[in-house]
Amino acid sequence: MKSTGRIVLGIACASIGIGIAILLLGTLFSGGSVRNQHNTFSYQDEVKDVTSINLDIDFAKVRILEGDTFHVDVKNTTEDGLHSEVRNGVWYLEDKFDDRYSMNFFGLRLPVNFNGFSFRSEVDLYPTITITLPEGFKADEFNIEFGAGELLTDNIDAESVNISLGAGDMTIKKLTVEKDSRFSVGAGSMKINRLTAKDVTLKSGVGEISVNGEIYGDSDVDCGVGEINLNLEGDEKDYNYIVDCGIGSVKINNRNWDFTAHESIYNDNTKGTFKLKCGIGSITLKIR
Structure with missing residues (x-):
């Protein structure tokens, strides 16, 4: 594709991405007025024999903290707003809010306000979910699927x-x-303030991912229209790099790639490989 064509395609894709983001955020912040008239129920549950966590929340304000037991406390919800169950060692936590007050947007359930845009407090807009895990608990698997809100x-x-x-x-x-x-x-x-992991996959559509910490092994970083920022401990020569850049930009410390750049960099005695693929957005990798 010629340079002009790539630019036009990039602008079109960026416009679509921004439009989707605006629609998602507009739906989120205008939601809750009608639905919330019925959200006055509180719920608590304490469980045991947990080896893994599976959290599936469409929209809420969620806090996960350490304590003495496995416990969940839900406020500002409907009577059957949250399902909590331990099955085969997996603690399933799933919201079940009334579909009459939400919409399905490409598989994502979001709140809808039929009375138009309104300014309301977070307490009014969101169910609040507080999940407590025992201090020192290590999960076999920890899965979170979070639609909208704050976690x-x-x-x-x-x-x-x-x-x-x-x-x-x-x-x-x-x-x-x-x-x-x-x-x-x-x-x-x-945002992950402190990550220690290996074989990491990071993917951003029109959103943003920021990570500080240490990453080992072979990792895939894929950025569409948004941005991914990695600030990692170590040395640049500790890794191999495979850069695939569309019309966005990729930066590794002081080295830059943009506008359809492709390059592979191999070093000796490395800890792993970063595959960096960027469409229209930006990837910044700092290793120091």
Whole structure:
């Protein structure tokens, strides 16, 4: 494809991505007025014999913290708004909010306000879910599928993780993964303050992913229209790099690639390989 064609295609794709992001955020922040008239129920549950976590939430304000037991506390929800069950060692937590007050947007369930845009407090707009895990708990698998809202976690320790964010904000203070891990963002923002992991997959649509910490093994970083920022400990020569850049940009420390650049860099005695694929957005990798 000629340069002009690539530019036109890039602008078109970026416009579509921005449009989707605006629609998601508009739907999120205008939602809740009608649905929330019925969200006055509170719910608590304490479970045991947990080896893995499976969290599937369409929209809420979620806090995951350390304590003494496996416990969930839900407020501002409907009577049957959350399903909590331990099955074969897996603790399943899934919201079940009334579909009359939400819409399905490409598989993502989001709140809808039939009275138009309104400014309301977060307490009014979101169900609030507080999940407590015993201090020192290490999960076999820790899976999070989060549609929209706000999620904040303390320490997560697991053999493997799979974390997906649609829209909204997610902050993970500390995450330690022994085996493989996968992270994906649609139109939201994911921040991991301290990550220790290997064989990592990071994928961003029109959203943003920011990671600080250490990554080993072979990792795939795929950025569409958004941006991915990695600030890692180590040395640039500790890794191999395979760069595949569309009309966006890829930066590794002081080296830059943009506009249909392709390059493979191999070093001796490496800890792993980074495959960096960027469409229209940007990938920044700092290793120091």
